[in-house]
Every structure is written in C-alpha cells, then in structure tokens.
Amino acid sequence: MTQQDTIQLGGGELSLWGKIKLTIARRTEGRGVALLAIILTVALLTEPLVFTAYQVTLGRIALIGLVALGLTAVILMGQLDLSVASTLAASGVVLAIIPDLTLGIIAALLTGLLVGAINAFGVAIIGINSFIWTLGMLFFLRGVALVISNEAPVKLTNADAGIAFGQPLIGPITPRILIFILVFIAIQVFVSRVKMGREFYAVGGNPQAAKDAGIPVKRRIFTGFMISGFVSALAGVINTLERTAADPIAGSTVLLASFAAAIIGGNYLKGGRGSIVGTLIGAGALGVLQVTLTLSGVQVPVQQIFIGLVLLLAVTTDPNNLRAVLSSIRSARSSRVKVQKPASEPNKSTAS
Amino acid sequence: MAAVVEAKNITKAFGGVKAVDDVTVSVEAGEIHAVVGENGAGKSTLMRILSGIEFPDSGQVMVEGKEIENSAKDSIDAGISLVHQELSLVPEMTVAENIYLGGFPTSAGFTKRKEMKKFAQETLDEIGVQVDIDERISRLSVALRQFVEIARAIARKPKVLILDEPTASLTPAETDYLLSMLERLAKQGLAIIYISHRIPEVFRLCHNVTILRDGKLVYVSEIKKTTPQEVINQMVGRELKLDLESRRDAKPGDVVLSAVGIKAPGVNDVDLEVRAGEIVGLGGLVGAGRTELIRAIIGADNKTAGNVHITVDGKRQQITSYMSAMRNGVAYVPEERRVDGLAMTMSVTDNVYLPNRKDLAASGVINPAKAAKVAKELADRVGLRPPEIKREAGQYSGGNQQKIVIAKWLHKRPSFVVLDEPTRGVDVGAKAEIHRLVKELADQGTAVLVVSSDLPELLELSDVIHVVRDGKIMGTLDGAKADEKQVMGLAAGEKLVEA
Amino acid sequence: MSKNEPITQINAMAQAPEEQPKQKSRRGVEWFAENGIFVFTAVLILSAAIFVDGFASLQNITDVFHRAAPIGIVAVGMTFVVISGNYLDLSVVAQVATAAVIMIAVSNEYGYFAAVLAAMLAALIYAIVNGVAVGYFKANAVIVTLSTTYVGLGLLRLLSGGSIFFGPPDGALAQFGAGKLGPVPYSALVLVAMTLILAFVLNRTNFGFTVRSFGINERATRLGGTNTGLVIIGAFLVTSLSAMIAGFVLAAFSNTAVSAMSTGYDFQALAAIIVGGTSVFGGKGSVLRTLLGVIFVSVLSNVLVLLNIGFGYQQMALGVLIALAVTVDALARRAGKK
C-alpha cells in the first residue's frame, strides 16, 4: 500500500436514470404520493364534485392537516404528542369564555404554547417518554376543557365576528385555508432551511450524536412541542371562530386523523426521517378520500370500513417492508421444493 | 513546547465504579499520543470528558493553559474534536449536514446550504475521501461513515483531534491511509490523541503512549523507549505470554457446509465448503460483501439464487431459511453485537436462554433453575468476568459482551459456527480467549467460518482463507502458509502470486 | 488443550471491573422506583378508607371491582402488545364491543356455545390481521390497529345495525354478571384469574419470553431462532382474547350490548398499564403491575365519584396521576444513578 492521495469508498458515477432513482430513493413521501394519486383518480372518475367544489375539499384537508403539521415537527424528533386534540378543545374553550375576541385569541394561543412547554418540560427536563407524558396531558386538558366550560359548549360572545371569519377571503380561500397554507410554508421552511429546524432531524435521528455535536437537544424539544401546541391551539381557535362556539369535547376525530396523515406521508415515528411535505400529502389523501365518500353518500359504517382499509393498505406498503415480505415469501416457497439429491457430488474446489 | 491540551487529575465514577481515577494526560502540538488499555479501562470515558460530553467528578481540562467549561459546545469551540468510538452520525442526514452537525453555517438562522456543501467538499478533499456529499449516512458503508466522522472532526478546525478506535471497522488499506493522513495532520501542528487496541498501529504512528488500567494511569512512555511486549504487559497488569501467534493442527473431516452458486445483494455467485474441524477464514476489505455472503448462506438474509446444504451425522439437509439453519446446528455470531447479538437490558441468563429455549424447555414452560445452571456453565466456559449471570448484558464491557454472544451458541454443540468480526473492538486479553474458544470448537469437530478484517487474526485462526472482493471469492490460500501480503494482494485486486 | 492454559490463567487474573456493592440509600431509591406503584396503591387505598365515607363498605368494594374488571381484563392482555414494543392495540375498542354484541345477539338465537365460537373467530381474525400487518409487514402498530378499529366498528355497525341487544333477565349470562363471591363479583375473579394466567404466560413460557425479548431487541430475537412474526401475532392474540373476555364480562354485567359500549377503552387501558409501570418502549413491565395500575385508577375514579367530583376533574386527576407516576419513577431512577 503505497501513499495514496485519495481513497474511494462509495459507488462511482451514476447515469441519469441512476440519479433519478437515487433521488426518489432518498425521499420519504413515495407511498403518500401513490395513495394520493390513486384517490385523486378514483375521485375524478366517481365524484368530480370533489374538484369543482375544491374549496370544500381544501377546507377538509386544512381541518385534518393543520394539527398534523405541528405534530410532524414533534414526530421528526422521535417524539409523540397525544395531547393535540385536547389542546385544540381546551384552547377553543379558553377563547370562548373570554368576552374580548382579540384577548381570547391571544389567550388561546398562549394556552397552546404553555401546553407545549409543559409537554416539553416533562419530556426534556424530567426525561419521560413523550407517548406517556402527553397521554397524561390528553386526559388532563380534556378535564380542563370540561371544567372551565362547565361541561357544555360555550358560545362565542362575538358570534358575528366568527361568522365573518368563516367567509372566503380571496376567491374560495377562507382564512382557515390561508392559515393552513401559511403554517405549512412556515414549518416547511423551518425544518428544511432554518438551522434550528433542520436540527430536529438530528435530534430524532441520533439524539446522542446531536448532543455530542453541541446541539441543545432540550431546547429543540421545547421548540418542537411548542410548535405542536401552538398549531393545535391555532386549530382550536379557527374551529371555534368558524363554528361560533367552543366544544369542550371537540377534536375526537382529530388526534387519530392527524397521526394517520403524518404516517401516510412517510414520517417515521421513531424520528429523524420524514417531511412536512409528506404530511401535507397524507392530509390531502385523507381529506379527498373523506370528502369523496361523504359526497357520494356512502353509509357511515361503510365509509369507516373504507377509510380503515385504505389506512391499512398505506401502512403495510412501506416499500422496504414490502420488498422484504415478498422475498421471504419467495424463499419460503422455494424451500418447499427441496432438492433431494444425495451428497454424492465430487468435492469440487471451493473457489476458483 | 507547551501542552495544547491537558487533562488534570480527572476522576469519574459511574455508580460506585471509578471509570476514570485521577488521570492526568497532556499532549503537545504535533504530537500523536496513544492511549491504550483493556476494554473498560476508561479510555472512552476520559475522552468524553475531554470533549465536554461527560462531566468529571473532579479534575479539569485545559486548552492552551485556559480551563474550559464542561460542555460539548465549549469544547468544540476551544478546539477539541472527538471522533467517537460508537459512530455518532445522524443516519437520515446528508454527508455534508453531518459534517457540519451543530455548526451549520447560517445567516439569520437560515442554513447556507451552498456554503456548507462547499466547505464539506473541501474538507473531504483535504482528507482525500471521495463520497457524494448529498448522500444520506444511512446509505453508506461502515467504513465511509467512519471517514465522514473523521471529516467532521477535522472540519471543526481543531487544535486537538481525538480518535477513539477509528480503525476498528477499517481494512488494512483504509487503516494505512488513515494513519498516513494523521501523520500529515500532526506535521501541520495538530495534537492528536489516538486510541486503539491494535498495538502495531500505535507503534507505527504514535510518539507517546499512556496506558490505563481499571481507570488508573499505570504507564506513560515515549514509544521509542518501550516495546509492544511491555505495553501489552502493562495493559493486562502482568506479563503476558504471547501465544496469539500459535496455530493449531487442523484435522478436517467430512464436508459439513456446502454452498453452491450463492447470489444475493452484494454477493456474486459464490461456492463455499467448510469441513468438520476446519476453520475457514474469509478475508477482504470492508464492503467486499463478506457479511452479506455469510448471512445469505445461513438464511439470515434472503438470497436470490444458490443452494446451501449442511451435513450432520451423515444427514444432508437443505438450508432454506434461518430457522432451518438453526435447526441444523448453525450458530451465528453477528458483526454488530449491540444490534444483532444481544438484548442489552436482558440478563446474561436470558440472553443465553434465547436460542436454547426449545432445548431447555420442550414443553414451552421455562424452568428458571435449569436456565440459570446452563447459563452459569456457559459463562464459566467462556470466562465471563464478572461471572454474574443475573447482570444485564449491557453492563459488561465489549469483550465480555462478545463472550456472551458466543456462549449462547455453545450449549447446543453447533455443527457449524459462523463468526463475523469476532474480536472487533475487543481487548487483547479477551481476544486471546475468544481465539481459544474458536480453536477449541474446531478441535471438537465443529466446522467454523470466520470473517475477519484483522489480518493476524485471520492468519492465526484459519486453515483455509478465501479472499473476497466485490462479492466474489478472488482466491483461496492455505492458512498455514499464507501471509498478509498475499491476502491483501487478492483483496485489493492484484494477481495471486503462486505460493 | 494444554497449550491454552497460560491464557486462561492470565485472564483469570486480569481484573475486570468488579462492581462494588451498591450503597444502601441508592438501593432504596431504586427499590422505590421499581415498586412505587405498590406503595402508592396501598397509600391511596388506606387514605381513602380513612377519609372517604363509605369507601370501605362491602358494597363499594364491589363497585370498585366492577369498575376494574372489564378494563382490567383488556389491560392485562394489552400488556403483551405493549411489552412487545408496539405501543398499544387501539382496536380493543372494536373488539370488546364486537364480543359483547356477539355474546348477546348470537346467544339469544343460537345459544352460548355458538356465541363463544363466533366471538373467538372474531378475536382470531383481529389478531391475525393486526399481527400480520405489524409482525410481517413491519407496519406501525398504532396505525394498523387504528385502521382495524375503523374497519371493525364499521362492520359491527353494519351487521348489528347499531341496535341495543339485551339478554333474558334471568339468563345464565345475566346471573353470572350479577354473581358475587362475598363482595367480589365474578367478573373480578375473572380478572384475577386472567392476571395469574397471563403473568405465568409472560414470565414462565417460551412464548412470553420471546415477547419480552422481542420488545428489547427484535433482531437479536430473530437471530436467536424465533419466528418474530408469530410472536407478534401471539401478542395480539393474547390481547384479542382478553378483549373478547372483557366483552363477555361487560355483556354479562349490563346484560345489554351495543356497538358504542367500549368507547375509550384503548387509552384507559393504556393509562392503567403505564401507571403500573410498564414501559411503552417495550421489554420492561409485567402483568401484575398492570393489575395494580388498574386497581389504582379504579380506586381513584371511585373515590372521586364518592366525593361527588365532576367528570372534568376526574379526567384532570387521571392526567395528573399518569404524570405523577412517571415523574416519580424518573426522578427516583435519576437519584439512583447518582
């Protein structure tokens, strides 16, 4: 081994097709895109109304997706936030019980930030698994929402402002959709371009490495949970304004739907892998599916079965897993065709 | 010349055990300083303290005479850069991002990606490593990851570079390259602390050596003034009669394993035979596909083509899956023991019980007394220290963990044992013991297949050596006569000179 | 062999770091971290007995057991899925309701035997679908069981029409549901029996062993010669069978069944498992602890109702309880390390 100037360890140059394949392989959103494409095609064929009434479809996507966007920030760090739905409910009630609208909105959003901080405190400072800590928070906040609302829906003092809020701003774009888009852009830029957000991937992918590299892991966890809490509260505010009342048991379908959106979008629950774009795609797929089913008037139990099957399909078709399953089926099949030749072949040289 | 970095009277205990006990080390600019010691001697802990990751119970770290605060960031800023023993990269981030982890160049909080990539490329060019900087770490080989980790350390423009067993997963060629690189860097005035279990490396590269034993500093010397024998003696605390080089007399019997036409990702049509009582070694560079080959043979990963048969007591069985391999007496000591080999938070007993449970409890109901008895016997047989079978596997040092992995398989009297890098990151004492165990197995008539990147080990153990390159066997050597040059020649793609 | 002797000798003498005996205080703290739930449960029960009127009455003990039984049976079974490192089985909600509806609706028509068979078939299907998706397709358990919940509840509603079913008032099922041994209802005896059986399965059988070792290290378990897919199916099967029995117990207790009757069982069971101290990371935990967690949560709910505290406060208390249980555990562990 004489003196070398360089050492080549990786693969060589790639063809164009190789580069394309490489780029695709590096992305995490594949399944979400495929699912969305199928759903869009089916919707286009069976219920074109999904597209003509696109503001409704967008509204549904925003309803499902907003919370999922915040949640993704937490998931990227390998954490979970089960308290999002309760945060949504509690902040909505906070908004409604405060007579002054502006003050109410501020208080509601602060509630979200506070919840996020408490979640992060439990996870980062006390050092508790986020699944458990936020499960506690789920119950606690639901209780808080019930207690401060006196266990009944609270009407907004200024209901007209709420109704005005629900009206389209530009074309069919309602504030909800606009806020959703803005939040998407903000978080997307944050985790892909901003140093702090980019480091979420490091915290999720290898916390020890992140710590060793001088990344303030705890502070990142605080940021992530506060994003999640804030976005959930924002969703609570939007819902309350649009409906002109706050429901203390709101969001019963939000938690699971937002998890489903994040996971269909290719976010890895153990952290470090995934993207905000993926979550958007996941929310899109779910939202279009729901609207299609509602529009075509399918009976609710059948809808449920449908959504369940789609979810099951989405989650069992991770390309890597599928490949592994297929090849083990193949080798299991070949194992049955046993070669029964006795050990009589000559001792041929083991290598040539 | 003044010391660039100085660790003064460092002490650190983990729950009563002193991992580092009043150790003082200092390194000057341009000096390469070796720190050696057995597994668990406290080397890594000391380095983690130096680089601000671990808090010492007492003592201080000085850089250029100034005491530095104990935080990862401060240490990095002060110019201490650590290449971790356990790889410390983020799998889903790109090479460039990993190189700048924690220190992305930014403007107003936004990462400057172009700049980052440019710097990363420059750093890689500087150390002469070619790799796509946009590739994700998870898709790189272990060796490449190691070099990325080194690139990261260097990108921080350190005054002191600490490398904790950087060559453990490198082939000789890569090691060679790394060592010359380090020499070059030292000449440019960098202070280097170098940790390795490979004594020859230390003697080739380093100027001074510090030896730790049980957390205490026991020996400091200029390399020129000591000998490998002396260093090893100091490490183990007494004189070691070197019989690492000893070979056994092989008496191969019938063919036990025969693999024909094996193809799998990274494996390209390989035929292989191993006989009873024979140790077959697989040599080659990292990334040659040896791990893939053996995993395909025993069914741990799926193969795309080929047949594998195992003959035990005259009965010839086809191996189609890992399960069928196990049923036919295959034992597998995997490359990555933390991930594949052990359940770290389970006790030694439980780890030993895992592959033997059908044997020890045919009815499916566990008999704890019997399990403990077997575990105890096996722990004694492999020389586990301390032999506390209720202890969690993760509480043992690397070498002892490896002994547990081997012990798991001994109860069943395997007919065919496969060991992948059995002594990677293992200290000399434990290494010798593992070698003894492997030879003992072969002497008892077991067929053994060993993958090793450690050439002396390969030459010492193997009766036959196959050298693998690009997923193919490039040549076969007689273990008794082969030398390092021949193996390396084949591995690197040179023609086999008839021995 | 003689040539090996020198090395053996050397190694026998080379010192490995022997761990020193732990200090007493540290032991104490660790003991507390491990066994805090026992202490907390005892303290809660004792203080409730002293300070809450009526708590210690026989009737109230029966009520606590009634509270604990169905959710407890679900929880001890679900412990297997949690220990295997798969978070939880959300589909228990659908499974409990399915079993209850089948038990009453089918037994009204075709008798108990047919009902039990049908329910077992349903449990088996749940276990296989959940288990195959998680075990072989390596899909995330939360989402898999979420989707089987959707499908399962959808099917149940489609087939049952969402109607409320009730059994004959003096049928065997109703009698079992109202039956007691002293103050202990039969359903609680079922819970205890299930706990003992499942504790045995988890701790003393090879199946239970592989569930635990899978939860700690999947790959090492596979390389130890385990069909890990079957282990996961097994863990889900235990959960499904428990959910089925919980459905029976619930049906017997109320002698009615409707598809919405087990809402919330998913997270309530998980809460009990967590309060008991089983780790959602897998590997660590026990069925007995889950039983304690269930008792703790049930006693707490009972006490709050006895004090006529509103539902909102009850939910808050459950949240605080979970946080407290894990915080104490974490702090004790940290103290133990120092």
Added chain:
Amino acid sequence: AAEEEAATDTSTDSSSDSDSSADAGDDTLEVYALLPQGNDQPYGTTYLPPMQAKADELGINLTITNSEYDGDKQASECEVAVAAQPDGIILWPALADTIRPCLEAANNAGIPVWITNADVNPEDADLTYGYSGTDSYGQGAASAEMMCELADGAEIGVIQINGLSGNSVATLRGNGFAETIAAECPNVSILAEQPGDWNKDDSQIAASEMLTAVGIENVQGLYAADDTMVAGGIAALEARGENVEDYFITSIGNTFLGNPLVIDGKLDGTVFQSSSWDGENAVTGIYRAITGETSLGRDDDASVLYMPNPKVTIDNATDPEVAPEW
C-alpha cells in the same frame, strides 16, 4: 296529526321548483341529511329506516352523513353538502351552538334547511325552514314533573344520572330535569349527579357509587336521562338487594329496555320518544320546505312539528300508541 299531513302529499311527480337544484331537474329530489348519529346508536338505528322509507315514498334521494357528535366534522359535512347543491338539507345539530355558519352558508346558496330531533338556538331559527322533533329540555322537565307527582310533597332525595359529558342532549335533559325540580317541587333535592355516558354498565357503577356517597338511606328517588341508563340505576339498586318498587324512578325514552321496566313496576315513569316519528317527519319537513309549503323562518303553521311526548307510566305502558320503537 303531523303524520297524517305528511301522508296526504305523497304524489310527487312534479319536479322541484327549487332554483338552486343543479342536478335534480327530474323526478328525484336530492337531500342531504346531516346527522350526528346513525347506525352506531340504537336511536339512530331505528330513526334511519322510517326516514329512508319516507324519502322513497316522496321520491327523495337521501345522502346521509354521521358526524358522531363531532361539531367540526358536521360543519365540514355541511360545507360538502352545500357544495353539492342539493334541493334541501336535513340537519340534526351535533352541537346547537355551532351550526349557525352552516345555516348561513346553506341560506346563501339558497338551499332550504330543515332541523330535526334537536332544535337550534332561538336566534338561529330564522335561518331554518322549520323543525320537527322533540324538545330535549322539555323531556327532562316532563320526567321531573313525574318525579314531583311521585314525591307528592314529601321531602325526598334523588340521584341524577346524566348522559355523556359535554353532549348537548345530555346537558338539555339534565337542565330540564334539575330546573323543573327546583321550580316545581323544592321538596325534592338532588343529592348527587354523575354522567352515565348513555351506557347501562357505566350508569350502574356511577349510580351505585352515588348511593354509597350520599348514603342509600337518604335516597328515595332516581332519575336517568334515558331508559338504558335508568336500567343501570335499577340494576344498581337491585344489586344491593333493595326493593326497587320502594323508589321513585323516572327517565326518558320508553325504549325496548325501558317499557318492560315500566310494566314490571320498576320504572315509575318515562317519556315516550318515537324514533320513527322523528325520522319520518324530518323528511316530511324538508319536503314541505322544498315544495314551498313552508318558507324561511318559523312563521308558518307547518314550520314546527313537535313530537308528542306522552308520559308513560304503568297505567298506559301497554297502549299501542306508546309501543316502544328502539
């Protein structure tokens, strides 16, 4: 009376004159029914078939949604419905407080909305074409009136089992009961209340615990917001070996579960609620709105169809008019 009215106008060969209908130019009318329950609950299960039958009869094509009492989901379903431009919308509010935006949207799109089962808040009534159904508050009040009669001036204590916390029917019935008791018979005191979540098992435990909490000797009466839950309360008393007939027990529903209890003398009174009436009249109502028989607001005579809510006691429990339906 309402049923007869609806039955009279079954001839529907003429197309709808609704200007907003985009896709219903011919025989069938498109109607969205936004419900908060369906085949997941006993009431919904028995509500749907008569509704469907009535729709078939009137040539209406129903698209039914179920928001599972999630106000946000219903709001979104309302948006979908408005976007589909049907001839009419039947709305059973999941949460009365949150449906005003839905009503406004439908109004702006020129789609008539008929409210069923649970009425909107008074200030929102102007945005609807009418209401058919019962009065949840009134049902609670009716149950309370029976309790007052039973107590007959005596000082008694009762325990109260409510529906699911936060649910608006639960809140209305609970308030109806409690406020009527307070107003009409202050001699009856409510000693404790807990939710029974519309379930028999949950209410049985809650009832039993309340009995322990307040001391069973202080309790002479029991009220539950529906028959399923009262069955749980009765079971709790029976499990203690109490003679249920000694207690004053009232509830709401007159269901398959509750009616036999009345006949047995265990349940002293319940309030009949007919799911078939409810389902049928929802369709009848929207049909009237679509055909212009009623217009926006509640001014027309035909714009409010109140479900008869007869009190059911042992005296009339076997009458065919109050035969249980769900």
